[in-house]
Amino acid sequence: MKYTRELLKDVEGYVPGEQPKIPGIIKLNTNENPYPPSPKVMEALRALSPDALRKYPDPLSVNFRRAYAERFGYPGPEWVLAGNGMDELLALAIRTFVNPGDAVLASYPTYSLYEVLCQLHGCRIVYVDLDDNFQLPESFFSTPARMCLLTRPNAPSGVSAPREAVERLCREFDGIVVIDEAYVDFGGDNCMDFPKRFENAIVMRTFSKSFSLAGMRLGTAVAQPAIINEFMKTKDSYNLDACSQAAALAAIQDYDYMESNVAKVRATRARLRAELQQLGFDVPESQSNFLLARWNGAPPAKEIFETLRTQNILVRYFNLRGLQNALRITVGTNAECDALLEALNVILKRN
Template sequence: MNYFRKSIHEMSGYVPGEQPPLGIKIIKLNSNENPYPPSPKALKALQEIDGEMLRRYPDPTGKSFRMAASKVLGFPDDWIIAGNGSDDLLNLIVRAAGEAGKQIVCPAPTYVLYRTLAEIQDAKFVEVPYPDDYQLPVDLLIAAQGAVTFVASPNSPSGTAISVADLEKLAEELSGILVIDEAYVDFAENNALELTKKYSNVIVLRTLSKGYSLAGLRLGFAVANPALLAELNKVKDSYNVDALAYLVATSAIADQNYKTANAEKIKASLAKLAVSFKELGFDVWPSQTNFLLVRPPNGDAERIYQTLKVRGILIRYFNQPRLEDKLRITVGTEAQNQILVKTLKEIV
């Protein structure tokens, strides 16, 4: 007997990257985590926590974090909403705007959680194919006229950048909400924050998982017109972010120098890795993230993924159309990257 909605019973859930237990000796390059530790200021805040903070419910609006983010971004704090990771905010948006008979649209391939959230709401999910060079199919996305249109910028799993001009054209011509998912913005050359001031239908998402080395904390935030955020606040859980996350995130986002220094190290390592992959005969897509999408010389991506796993190196393989011959590889520390390249030379 099935006790759940037909759409839930028939859908496939989102499958995260493999997460081995702490302490296992492995080089983990499969989930786009930052290889460097979080800000010392963030760790200090965690170590000095007052027990009274845990006894009480957290601030439901995360005022202290929003004020810290406001100072960094140059936006009023009422233009900011926090979530339990940016995935929580994606969920809020789809719950508020998606329903049976409405379309949720995105270019593809991209972050597969967009599909999962649409299916949960029983909304129609429309994928507009990216061309091989991953230039945003702007006109086709406009033609789809989704209730919500998701664009990851830069995109995952390709790592490719999206021009602000293309995003602005979408904002101008879409009748629904345009969600610009900037999870990897700390490694990118440009961002689309200013579009939220110009267009009332634009939401820009950010996360502390990538640039700030806080994937385990689960803290994301969105920037949008307060009128738009007021509707999302009706949908969110009363206390969707815990007190510890707010405390650590507030210290982390204030330490911009530390975050930027680590991002620059990752960008330099990414450039070196791209050269090494090309020397091995891989096709490499241009990336403004902390990972690379590559195609092995013979397209035998699954074999390489499995062989690396046996040798203690985890990368990401997607067994789905247009990605089955490719691998997504996170930038690690210099030492980890060298081991990866050395092992690939033996395998390839």
């Protein structure tokens, strides 16, 4: 296409997981929460006045940012940035802190959007491979770059780097450290206190997973006010619409509800992992709402994925280095996981 910028010539763009509208489909491919969002979120949306839609929303989302800061023990909204999904904030972080041509460090495998965002910005992603247990190798800490993007818990492995490793990174890495905590509510510990202690730490979270609000598009970044100020220069003026701001405030104020859904997902995750292991999959212990099921038998993982697809059961298959023998399976309801296990039993026994 002759009109496109030079930079985009070789960029394919990010391909998100499928969102087919097939009634009854079992959707275990995009790490959505199988349970509905808080009733208080729905109430807040219904209570929106026509005026709230007629007028521009608060460009700074102050009510929500204040409530969020309070929730996590931060002094005020100046420590928090709200965004139209965490994906927007990841793109903004690169746009705000990375020069075209600079290096951005990430572990491999990781959230594959990072690479696309770097391509779009004209900077270089530098991958350092995780070890066989999905842990950071020593060389990760000494690789120079302008920014480091660290998914914790990692996607698609579900495994978390030790908190001490992230702490060391913040201390030793000469650049911004973005800690992507998209899945952290499903795990054990977290790094939400790091921005208080490290001027280069940015902790990002999303409401798409634990809060069951993927359709709303809500993400947050917590960092020192000087960092948040820089983001204010690059974000869209009204990056959070009125509905999102109302939903975000209601969701953060109903934290217990989120935690009760997370507890259900965690219980199902333990059962699903044990059953997948029984079937012969190698499944690392996950701190997320998905499991990476590695499979070296027959039929190959890709074929299992395709057969499940014909039965209206969607999981995720990545045709990427190191992941070709694996399926990433979102933890659904107990009934959804039972249906998946039943289908897998048939597919695997047929061979």
